[in-house]
Amino acid sequence: MNESNKPIDLSLLQPVLQKYEGQQRDALLPLLHEAQAIYGWLPREVQEAIGRTLHVPLAEIHGVIEFYTMFYNQPTARRVIRVCEDPACQLRGAQTVMRALERELGLTHGQTSADGAVTYEHVPCLGMCEHAPCALNGDKPAGNLTPELISAFLAGTHPEPSARVYGGPFYMLGRVGKVNPVSLADYEAHGGYRALKKAVAQTPEEVITAVEQSRIVGRGGAMFPTGRKWRFTRAAAGAVKHIVVNADESEPGTFKDRVLLEEDPFAVVEAATLAGYAVGAERGWIFVRGEYPRAFARLQTAVQQARAAGYLGRNVLGKAGFHFDIKVRLGAGAYICGEETALFEAIEGKRGFPRIKPPFPTTHGLFQQPTAINNVETLVAALVAFDMGVTAWRQHGTEQSPGTKLFCLSGHVTRPGVYEVPFGLTVRELIEMAGGVKDGRSLQAILMGGAAGVFITPDSLDMPLTYEDARATGVPLGSGVIMLFDETADLRHTLYQLAHFFAHESCGKCFPCQLGTQRQMEILHRITHNGGVRAGDRQALLDIGLTMTETSLCGLGQTAASAILSALKQWPELVPEDIA
Ligand SMILES: Cc1cc2nc3c(=O)[nH]c(=O)nc-3n(C[C@H](O)[C@H](O)[C@H](O)COP(=O)(O)O)c2cc1C
Numbered sequence: 001m002n003e004s005n006k007p008i009d010l011s012l013l014q015p016v017l018q019k020y021e022g023q024q025r026d027a028l029l030p031l032l033h034e035a036q037a038i039y040g041w042l043p044r045e046v047q048e049a050i051g052r053t054l055h056v057p058l059a060e061i062h063g064v065i066e067f068y069t070m071f072y073n074q075p076t077a078r079r080v081i082r083v084c085e086d087p088a089c090q091l092r093g094a095q096t097v098m099r100a101l102e103r104e105l106g107l108t109h110g111q112t113s114a115d116g117a118v119t120y121e122h123v124p125c126l127g128m129c130e131h132a133p134c135a136l137n138g139d140k141p142a143g144n145l146t147p148e149l150i151s152a153f154l155a156g157t158h159p160e161p162s163a164r165v166y167g168g169p170f171y172m173l174g175r176v177g178k179v180n181p182v183s184l185a186d187y188e189a190h191g192g193y194r195a196l197k198k199a200v201a202q203t204p205e206e207v208i209t210a211v212e213q214s215r216i217v218g219r220g221g222a223m224f225p226t227g228r229k230w231r232f233t234r235a236a237a238g239a240v241k242h243i244v245v246n247a248d249e250s251e252p253g254t255f256k257d258r259v260l261l262e263e264d265p266f267a268v269v270e271a272a273t274l275a276g277y278a279v280g281a282e283r284g285w286i287f288v289r290g291e292y293p294r295a296f297a298r299l300q301t302a303v304q305q306a307r308a309a310g311y312l313g314r315n316v317l318g319k320a321g322f323h324f325d326i327k328v329r330l331g332a333g334a335y336i337c338g339e340e341t342a343l344f345e346a347i348e349g350k351r352g353f354p355r356i357k358p359p360f361p362t363t364h365g366l367f368q369q370p371t372a373i374n375n376v377e378t379l380v381a382a383l384v385a386f387d388m389g390v391t392a393w394r395q396h397g398t399e400q401s402p403g404t405k406l407f408c409l410s411g412h413v414t415r416p417g418v419y420e421v422p423f424g425l426t427v428r429e430l431i432e433m434a435g436g437v438k439d440g441r442s443l444q445a446i447l448m449g450g451a452a453g454v455f456i457t458p459d460s461l462d463m464p465l466t467y468e469d470a471r472a473t474g475v476p477l478g479s480g481v482i483m484l485f486d487e488t489a490d491l492r493h494t495l496y497q498l499a500h501f502f503a504h505e506s507c508g509k510c511f512p513c514q515l516g517t518q519r520q521m522e523i524l525h526r527i528t529h530n531g532g533v534r535a536g537d538r539q540a541l542l543d544i545g546l547t548m549t550e551t552s553l554c555g556l557g558q559t560a561a562s563a564i565l566s567a568l569k570q571w572p573e574l575v576p577e578d579i580a
């Protein structure tokens with residue numbers, strides 16, 4: 001008998017299992033999603049049946065379910081209400097929304113209603129910060145929530161938020177709001193597949209050279225030159241190669257990829273196909289975070305339509321020998337799966353533990369085969385630059401950082417949203433474009449680059465937004481996050497929230513991060529909620545931060561103290577050294 005003490009009707013699962021018969025372990029995440037959609041959770045009998053179908057030991061399946069927060073091995077409702085608890089939402093009233101929701105539902109975090117109809121959870125950033133405070137009602141996203149809107153939200157009648165894009169010139173965002181995202185014909189009518197047709201008229205080498213000359217570097221945070229990554233992958237030995245689109249977008253404050261995925265999914269599919277041609281890869285994968293159900297559905301539609309029209313499959317566009325197809329995979333709630341090697345593990349049906357590097361993905365990526373993994377925006381930027389031509393692309397931005405970039409403005413800003421602007425604008429100019437600080441208040445702090453980024457003060461507003469300035473100043477552009485905190489914001493509380501995020505998301509594989517994120521959170525929790533600063537706190541935070549930065553295995557631990565250390569430097573009074 002399982003944990004619910006109710007018999008499980010396995011006949012409901014049979015049609016799903018039949019569909020997956022003969023498939024390998026990389027089908028595990030999709031199969032778990034389908035099974036959970038039937039039962040609301042994953043009872044032991046269901047896990048056993050899945051294990052028999054895919055030939056995966058039960059203990060391994062159990063480990064995978066435990067790892068991902070959106071898989072449940074305890075009775076859970078089919079409808080889960082997920083409310084964002086991270087800074088951009090907190091700055092815009094998430095607390096009052098949570099309290100109202102809890103009153104209305106009679107539930108607190110993690111509880112399921114007595115009738116089993118609804119489960120209520122506080123979750124990390126949902127990637128909808130421009131619509132803060134926001135939540136998911138099952139698969140239905142909702143934004144700009146207030147206590148007055150709770151009834152409509154729970155009834156499912158509160159309208160889904162639509163894209164908020166600003167700035168210009170619009171290249172990557174050119175079709176957003178203008179094209180029907182589920183219509184290939186409309187995509188083609190708006191210039192879709194022009195770039196791929198241009199590419200297949202050239203050699204893959206020529207395509208790579210053009211991308212190199214466009215000087216696009218990775219927009220997932222690591223700033224690695226995209227053309228070089230493609231060249232390495234093309235040159236790597238191996239008959240089977242992969243393109244992986246990193247659509248895991250879970251960095252708090254980041255929501256630019258979601259807008260591209262939801263509003264222009266065919267562009268993501270075309271961009272991956274272009275990369276596949278350049279690299280010589282036959283297999284493409286798009287890994288979308290579990291909290292983006294709308295993006296996932298639209299991508300699946302786009303892939304199906306593209307395949308039916310000959311834009312995917314064998315001899316794409318009639319080009320002999322150009323075979324490329326795409327599988328879309330849905331994550332299940334784990335920030336670490338945005339780290340490229342953890343993402344490979346997730347696609348392979350395992351827990352998302354990062355691998356030790358080297359070897360690098362270009363030679364040993366997905367299934368240990370040569371892989372080019374790129375961020376969504378990176379690929380769309382490469383598509384756009386290739387389409388318009390290197391000379392035209394380089395007319396925008398600066399010599400070192402040509403073209404345009406997407407920035408995510410959130411928090412106490414008048415017009416939160418995704419801004420496409422040429423590189424080189426200053427932070428001040430971008431904030432002015434967004435209408436300045438909300439309600440005319442004065443600015444206290446800006447978080448640049450996300451939770452893994454750094455805080456800057458209003459004294460740094462004239463810093464140009466380019467990669468060369470990011471390298472020179474140590475202020476990362478990261479995934480393009482610019483989160484504003486006005487004079488009323490409680491920065492100590494924000495530091496605690498960031499620490500809580502990292503402690504929650506650390507995968508636990510290496511000790512510096514497993515213990516450091518926990519200890520960092522405990523100290524900041526006591527400071528903000530339970531007694532204030534004690535002697536030694538500042539030094540402890542500095543020591544923990546340095547240890548994590550220097551010795552952690554992957555980028556999560558290496559940056560888990562970055563924002564906190566920057567705040568302690570900018571505002572020493574937050575955690576003073578001398579306590580009487
Ligand atoms: C903890 C962690 C989370 C990450 N999350 C993402 C993500 O959500 N999206 C992304 O594109 N890159 C993310 N990255 C960076 C990826 O590891 C990788 O550098 C990127 O996908 C490469 O693509 P790019 O060269 O186009 O930036 C993350 C890295 C770390 C360490």
Ligand code: SF4
Binds near residue numbers: 505508513514554558
């Ligand atoms: S640094 Fe953190 S997230 Fe990365 S492997 Fe170590 S424990 Fe896991």
Ligand code: FES
Binds near residue numbers: 125127132134
């Ligand atoms: S959606 Fe709430 S902080 Fe991003």
